[in-house]
Amino acid sequence: MSQPPVAGPAGGRQPLPFLARLRAGIARWWPYVPALLPLALTLAIVDSLIGASRLQNFGAGFFGFIITDYGILIFVVGSFLTSVPALVIAMLVGLGIAIASTTYLPRFLSEWLDPFVDLLAGIPSIVYGLWGFLIVAPFFGHDIFPTVAPALAWIPGFHPSFNSPSLEGTGLALGIIILTLMILPITTLLMRDALRSVPRDLWESGLALGATRWEVARHVAIPYAKRGIWGAAFLGFGRAMGETVAVYFVIDQTARLPTNIYAPTSTMASLIVSSIAQNLAGTDLHFLAEMALVLLAITLVVNVAGRWMIRRTFTDVAGL
Amino acid sequence: MGAVTGAPPLAAEDDLRRDRSGHLRGRTVLDRCIGWLLPLLFLVAIAPILDLVYWVASRALPTFTLSIITTNPSGAAGGLLSPIVGSLEILLLATLVAIALGFFGGLATAEYLDEETAGAIRVTANVMVGIPSIILGLFGFIVFVKYFGWGASLAAAGVTLGIFMTPYVYRATDLAYLSVPPHIREAAVGSGATPLQYLFRVATPIAFPSVLTGIFLAMAIGVGETAPILLATTPVAIPPLSLFQPASALPLYIWSGFENGLILPVAIHRAFQAAFLLLVIVVGLNVLVRIIAARSRRRLEGLFQ
Known part of the structure; x- marks a missing residue:
């Protein structure tokens, strides 16, 4: 695409006229303008959030426990309390599915089941939320939790205390369950790709x-695909942290730390979304923008790390 | 790539796995057990979704009449006309915005940038995919609703959703043009095609079906998103007449139903009917994508034989 140097009659380079240089410059540089748009949009998002926040609030009080006065820590804790267990379950189940699909299932079966799992990633968040709130929550609240809770009560955090509105279905536990279902397709898909990238020679040897x-x-494919699997974990975690509407529907949005696994709580994303029903102006918007910045920082770091690992896996394969 | 990857196909019964008396060895038994147990995990992924589809359909269909899609909502009752029309309008606007912002970037990355720069730029697009949708919603609220002063409107919702869909279109375009085989390019350039002739006559016809599937996939993701449009528009009972009037949408309709408590049976039925329509649109777009992909693959295989 680069402009060939124009040789003058004397063999030396003559300076091009202005318009030709302009044309050459445009031909050389225009691809960067549209190609950098995603980066520009990301920076615009960060900039708009910084503009709407009041960064001086990023002090000790901002990270404090006090909800009434710009506390954010409980929402960060709430986000981790829902995302980490959901991620652990989704990674274990997803790895099992990925191994089954790449190793054990006959070709025709995995060719039918894999697109089905991929399709699950496309089901809208709000449909999960509606189903979770109206169908799953009553079922778990009436049938599952009352039976399971006494058996699990010896585990710290699993004892339903009688003062809190527990065992109604909605709450932390249901949030984790719905979140697991929602990130399972993406972790499965990424780990399947990672296992697929293991060279046939290694399997056969x-x-x-x-x-x-x-x-x-266990001993060859998983170690080989380790980076891709870690990448799946990071990207799945980013997805879980950012998941909003479905979690809001089933978590019984309450701005406090959960006392047990059945208790209502709040995540960063669900707090942002719940504040929308209220009047969004002034300090509320400042607070939400600051919280969004924290959430964005976490998800960006996690996503960059995950993408980097996945990219490394692919270059490894290409280099073989 | 060249190297063959992935597990080899299942081999036939192997006598090496038996001991002298013909019994399976312990490790082989473990392998067989895992081979039967692991595929059951597919049920963990699929059974809840079958349950979801069953319940949504069973709550939506018995009271589903044609008047539901031809009348506007009124209170908790009425139909779903304005959410359906609003969803389609927002999606149309968002798709146009996403194509305008995403297509040329993907094309430039695949065709006009050197490998290293393209690799770095691809990471930025992939990272943008990971931005939580609620943050996009807040961005749209701050910039379009407040700063540009568009108010809660179809335009604000469409542009915000379009920005949300941009990296998906970008990635799809990038991959589509990357997948044009190098020997085709060499043949075109070698037979004297100019860069523009190569782009329009050679690369685009080959890449177009993949670009199209990418756009449809972005639409399937965008139409179900609630968070990006939640702040940019409000659920209203009538379809908008201009870009700067608020437009309802199917996810917003479900959202406002939830906010109002979902107590009346008719409200619950309407919410499930809206969810059912969303599922139909999403699954329909996904099926369309697979049909296009399968057809174009057949066409390409014919081309390269």
């Missing part, structure tokens, strides 16, 4: 040495 398929998957 493992099998030829007499290892079973499970042993090859």
Whole structure:
């Protein structure tokens, strides 16, 4: 695409006329304008949030526990309390599905089941939320939690205290369950891709040495695809932290730390979304913008790390 | 890439896995058990969704009449005309914005930038995909509703959703043009095609189906999103007459139903009907994508034989 140097009659380079230089410059540089738009939009988002916030509030009080006075820590804790367990379950189940799909299932079955799992990633958040609130919450509140809770009460945090409005279905536990279902397709998909990228030679040499398929998957494929699996964990975590509407529907949005796993609580995203029903002006908007900045910082770091790991995996494969 | 990847197909029964008396060895038994148990995990992923689809359909369909899609909502009752029309209008505007912002970036990254720059720029687009949608919503509220003074409007919702969909269109375009085989490009350039002739006559016809599937996938993701448009428009009972009037949408209708408590049976039915319509649109777009992808793959295979 670069402009060839124009040779003058004397063999030396003549300065191009202005318009030709302009044309050459545009031909050289125009691709950067549209290509950098996503970065520009990301920066515009950060800039608008900084503009709407009051950054001097990023002090000790901002991270304090006090809800009435610009406290944010309980929402950060709430976000981690829902996202981390959901991520752990989704990673374990997703890894199992990924191994089953790449290793054990016959081709025709995995070709039918894989697109089905991918399709689940497209189901709108609000449909999960509606289903979780109207169908799953009553079912868990009436049938599952009352049976399961006494058996699990010895685990710290699993004892339903009788003063809090517990065992009604909605709350932290249901938030974790719905969140798990929502991030399961994406973690499964990414780990499946990671396992698919393991060279056939490695599988076959493992099998030829007499290892079973499970042993090859466990000791060869998973270590090889480790970075891709970590990438899936990071991206799944970012997805879980940012998930908003469905969590808001089933978590019984209450601005306090949960006393047990059945108690209502709040995440950063669900607090932002719940404030929308109220009058959004002045200090409220400042507070939400500051919270959004914290959430954005966490998700950006997690996503950059995840993408970086996945990219490394692919270059490794390409380099083989 | 060249290297063959992925697990080899299942081998036949292997005598090496048996001991001298013909019994399966312990490790082999473990392998067989895992081989039967792991696929059951698919049920963990799929069973809840079948339950979801069953309940949404069973709550939506018995009271579903044609008047629901031809009348506007009134209070908790009425129809779903304005959310349906609003959803389609917002989606149309958002798709145009996303194509305008995303297509040329993907094209430039795939065709006109050197490998290293393109790789770095791809990361920025992938990271933008990871921005939580509620933050996009807050951005749209701060910039379009407040700063530009558009108010709660179809325009603010459409542009915000369009920005949300931009990186998806960008990635799809990028991948589509990257997937044009190098030998096709070499053949075109070698037979004297100018860069523009190559772009319009060679690369675009090959890449177009993939770009189209990417746009449809972005639409399928965008139409179900609540958070980006939640602050940019308000659920109103009539479809908008101009860009700067508020437009309702199916997700917003469900949202406002939830905020109003979802106590009346008719409100619950309407919410499930809106959810059912959303599912139909999303699944329909996904099926469309698979059909286009399968057809274009057949066409390309014919082309390269």
